[in-house]
Amino acid sequence: MSSPSVRSNWFFVILLVAALIFVLLGRLPGWPGFATITRTGYTWAVLLGGVALLLGVVNVLWLHIRRIAHGQRDWGLSLVLVAVLVAVATSGLLSPAGAASPLLEWVFDAVIAPGQAALFALLVFFMAAAAYQYLRIGRRGGTWLLAGFLAILAAQTPFVAAWLPPGGADAVNWFLNAPVMAALRGVLLGGSLALLIVGLRLLLGRP
DSSP states (O other), X not given: OOOHHHHXXXXXXXXXXXXXXXXXXXXXXXXXXXXXXXXXXXXXXXHHHHHHHHHHHHHHHHHHHHHHHHTOTTHHHHHHHHHHHHHHHHHHHHSTTGGGOHHHHHHIIIIIHHHHHHHHHHHHHHXXXXXXXXXXXXXXXXXXXXXXXHHHHHHTSHHHHTTSOHHHHHHHHHHIIIIIHHHHHHHHHHHHHHHHHHHHHHHXXXX
């Protein structure tokens, strides 16, 4: 006799498979009824996502408050996080402008946007380190990978693009929009299927 946890996992598996079938049928042009059900499901998913995000914020806030109360390591950083979270949330909730309040706009423009720019700038160094490690000329195929990487990178810079022939820019755009995008979609599809399989294995109790 199966345990309640196994029966519960099978229920979630059946629910997941049914949701996938409804989503796929909603994409077909000859099934307008399923499209309505799919849109309703998307609305529910957005609502559940908002509730989950709110619970996550409350959980993070509670964990850092406990760290401050117990004087654990790096409690000062937790204090800064809690203070900023409370200040920003209070500004958004009490201001008539809501998300467009001056404090929120300042936080996004003066803190979040520069932080994101700094992180993206660091990607250049990470990419250079990855190219040095995995695109070495001595490795099999490394020469072609490195040459293609440098060619596409150089062709997208304004200085080099200005010297390209009339058909050069079109060739680069075609290469990015056709083969590269096809490979990227294949990687994303493979990653999604792998994530789905891992989730099903966990639900079935087979890690």
